[in-house]
Amino acid sequence: NAGVMQNPRHLVRRRGQEARLRCSPMKGHSHVYWYRQLPEEGLKFMVYLQKENIIDESGMPKERFSAEFPKEGPSILRIQQVVRGDSAAYFCASLAVPGELFFGEGSRLTVL
Amino acid sequence: QKEVEQDPGPLSVPEGAIVSLNCTYSNSAFQYFMWYRQYSRKGPELLMYTYSSGNKEDGRFTAQVDKSSKYISLFIRDSQPSDSATYLCAMSAGTGNQFYFGTGTSLTVIP
Numbered sequence: 001n002a003g004v005m006q007n008p009r010h011l012v013r014r015r016g017q018e019a020r021l022r023c024s025p026m027k028g029h030s031h032v033y034w035y036r037q038l039p040e041e042g043l044k045f046m047v048y049l050q051k052e053n054i055i056d057e058s059g060m061p062k063e064r065f066s067a068e069f070p071k072e073g074p075s076i077l078r079i080q081q082v083v084r085g086d087s088a089a090y091f092c093a094s095l096a097v098p099g100e101l102f103f104g105e106g107s108r109l110t111v112l
Numbered sequence: 113q114k115e116v117e118q119d120p121g122p123l124s125v126p127e128g129a130i131v132s133l134n135c136t137y138s139n140s141a142f143q144y145f146m147w148y149r150q151y152s153r154k155g156p157e158l159l160m161y162t163y164s165s166g167n168k169e170d171g172r173f174t175a176q177v178d179k180s181s182k183y184i185s186l187f188i189r190d191s192q193p194s195d196s197a198t199y200l201c202a203m204s205a206g207t208g209n210q211f212y213f214g215t216g217t218s219l220t221v222i223p
Contacts, residue, residue: 031207033211035213042118042213042214042215042216043156043213045210045211045212045213056210058210059210089153091156093211095207098143098144098163098204098206098207099161099163099206100146101146101158101202101204101211103155103156103157103158104155105154105155106154
């Protein structure tokens with residue numbers, strides 16, 4: 001899974017600040033998924049994007065969260081006005097052939 | 113009812129044992145079935161990927177899919193301490209669809 005690059009690996013924000021998490025998929029992959037994982041819990045789907053398109057955002061909170069995957073550059077998950085409940089590990093995954101979903105190492109957000 | 117159910121464990125076995133991990137699901141449209149291994153504070157690592165029903169073997173790992181029972185399994189032979197991790201099952205109906213994950217089973221292999 002080293003091919004999916006996420007940064008920053010660790011991010012600390014105070015309540016009310018913005019968090020931006022970046023994901024560069026594996027070379028040649030044009031599908032990106034974002035998941036959130038809380039300690040001792042499973043992966044919760046947030047959003048599925050293709051280049052310049054949001055395919056499924058049914059797992060995204062309606063407010064404060066947004067995602068994009070521009071034609072050039074990484075996919076970005078943006079969290080505005082962070083609250084303590086946003087503290088979690090955020091994982092990005094990119095898709096090769098159907099079924100082969102590869103994950104990055106995650107970005108761990110801590111909200112103080 | 114959750115899309116995917118997985119016993120969280122924890123599961124503790126002696127080194128060399130055969131480990132059986134299982135998931136059940138409810139959506140008959142699922143065609144792609146995966147097993148991931150996740151070490152603490154790391155990203156999930158794809159172990160096995162199976163399309164539709166049947167078995168797939170890779171070294172010490174064997175994945176089985178029984179679509180008629182909506183049941184998938186991962187077997188680990190000759191388990192090693194380095195296999196100690198959380199194992200996640202995942203499944204999808206295909207490209208353009210979500211991947212649904214189990215909550216993970218925590219495995220400890222005791223030397």
